[in-house]
Amino acid sequence: MRATVLVRPKPGILDPQGEAVLGSLQQLGFAVDGARVGRVVDLELRDADSRQARAELERMCEQLLANPLIESYEIELAQET
Amino acid sequence: MTRPEAKPRVAVVTFPGSNDDRDAALALERLGAQPVPVWHADGELPDVRTVVLPGGFSYGDYLRAGALARFAPVMEAVRALAADGGLVLGICNGFQVLCEAGLLPGALRANHSLSFVCRDVPLTVERTDTPFTGRCEQGQRLSIPVKHGEGCFFADPELLAELEASGQVALRYAGESPNGSVAGIAGVVNAEGNVMGLMPHPEHAVDPLTGSTDGALMLGSLVDATRRATAEPAAV
Numbered sequence: 001m002r003a004t005v006l007v008r009p010k011p012g013i014l015d016p017q018g019e020a021v022l023g024s025l026q027q028l029g030f031a032v033d034g035a036r037v038g039r040v041v042d043l044e045l046r047d048a049d050s051r052q053a054r055a056e057l058e059r060m061c062e063q064l065l066a067n068p069l070i071e072s073y074e075i076e077l078a079q080e081t
Numbered sequence: 082m083t084r085p086e087a088k089p090r091v092a093v094v095t096f097p098g099s100n101d102d103r104d105a106a107l108a109l110e111r112l113g114a115q116p117v118p119v120w121h122a123d124g125e126l127p128d129v130r131t132v133v134l135p136g137g138f139s140y141g142d143y144l145r146a147g148a149l150a151r152f153a154p155v156m157e158a159v160r161a162l163a164a165d166g167g168l169v170l171g172i173c174n175g176f177q178v179l180c181e182a183g184l185l186p187g188a189l190r191a192n193h194s195l196s197f198v199c200r201d202v203p204l205t206v207e208r209t210d211t212p213f214t215g216r217c218e219q220g221q222r223l224s225i226p227v228k229h230g231e232g233c234f235f236a237d238p239e240l241l242a243e244l245e246a247s248g249q250v251a252l253r254y255a256g257e258s259p260n261g262s263v264a265g266i267a268g269v270v271n272a273e274g275n276v277m278g279l280m281p282h283p284e285h286a287v288d289p290l291t292g293s294t295d296g297a298l299m300l301g302s303l304v305d306a307t308r309r310a311t312a313e314p315a316a317v
Contacts, residue, residue: 013190013235014193014261016191016192016193016194016195016261017191017195020195064144064148064152065144067145067148067181067188069187069188069235069236069237069240070188070190070235
């Protein structure tokens, strides 16, 4: 089963990368008022049960993929075929 | 006949990507300690009461600086030593590892400037009653170099208030912070006071040849404390 984890800097936390990207986009003439830069982790899971997989993914995020103090995360499970 | 006093032993961990381990060992040796090199894959520490996690880019700083190093086999032993009252000092990447491991509060993020900073910075000593700052004076100004891209210490308002109230801020940047750290925090200790992390590099400030020798005050404090810690059990 495939899963994608999106990790973002928590709202309210200054994101210097996002600020730099925003500045560059504005310089290019794009009408952009905000940019935040996060991280995407694509995973290939051995587990086929989606409930179990979600629980596993939560643990992965808490233990490694995100730092809960500064980052939020979102889990997307691929539709089962 | 007097036996020459044994040198206090200090473990210095090398992770893949550490690059200040040898400087840390050399500085400790010159300050009277016997540095003991330890490899990250070692499941246990040698017979020591003090361990230093040096600077560098452990595991390539992949994911987040320090995030992967905290799972190194040696970290279980470091955790156990800290829980047992042993002394743990994390310098730069070592500080990042200790935060990621939950042995120190807070997190280290990319510098506000997004630039790597490498220069001497002025610091103020906020605590002198720790094993890492015993040779310093309260409020003393130190000049110690920093060299990092991710040294912006972050704590949310709640955690920051807690750290300030419990006096866990041991070291602050004097004047403008080089990285955007909250409250100008350069170094923190845990609640028990036996684990410290700091972004500046005391091991690079021990020889007049390269400028300031203020780093020797900090590492010398650690050597003093290690000597006391290792002498105590023998006295029992």
